[in-house]
Amino acid sequence: WDNVGRMVYDQRICADYVEAAAVAVNSGNDLIMATPAFFEAAQEAVGRGLVDEEQIDDAVRRVLRLKFELGLFEDPRTPDSERQAEVIGCREHTDLNLETARRCLVLLRNEGILPLEGGLTSDGTGRAASRGTPRTIAVIGPNADSPEAMLGDWAGASGQVPWMPEGHPRELVETVLDGLRAVAPSGWTVTHARGADIASPADDREWGIGPDGQPQAPVFTPAPVVQDQIEQATALAEAADYAVVVVGDTIALTGEGRSTATLDLQGGQIALLDAVAATGTP
Structure with a gap:
């Protein structure tokens, strides 16, 4: 993205756009992406003798040849709004997404706790059938009710979708907490506590320039352990029959332009897990 421009303002290996x-x-870069200044700069480069016109002709020839081979001149494949409405988000695809998500789950160990309840009711509500005494599930963790954690990068509020700065419509995203509340047997209680944070509010998400003049990547600052958060979470866990703890990372750590340096859980998540495990609640 902006590969030509970044040689000027990020990598600083070129003096200007020309x-x-x-x-x-x-170097054989036939296509540019998101560098509008390239067009005038390339013409000036030709005028100054930095680029031979034959180089431009060769690049254009390769691009056109590819388009001909793909049949784009016979079938321009213009957007079909009716086809888009029929295919994008269709039931077949959402069912496949759900099946994919189910199959990618990994159960490391089960000590007779799962499944919490068996089967679904026959009333069409999608709730699990209760086998007896109503139970309480404590849903805990910074990602338990996080739409961003469910969507990941290239979604609303990730910085990649500027036309959705507030994120995807909340009603279109189902978090772990939402899901458990939706399927828990009638009469069961689902409680929730955040328990820990992952990133510090002081986390610098913007690129900067260091004292040596080189670009500096955003710095991730892990959140501190907050005892009040942990105490609230452990109180809910102690009062519950089951505890579901949802931990992980954030889009500040993984995604385009970001790479975490460790697979360790960040912020107060390890302390939270230790505290909830110490309650003895399965």
């Missing part, structure tokens, strides 16, 4: 355009074309 030099960057010449480097790109002469």
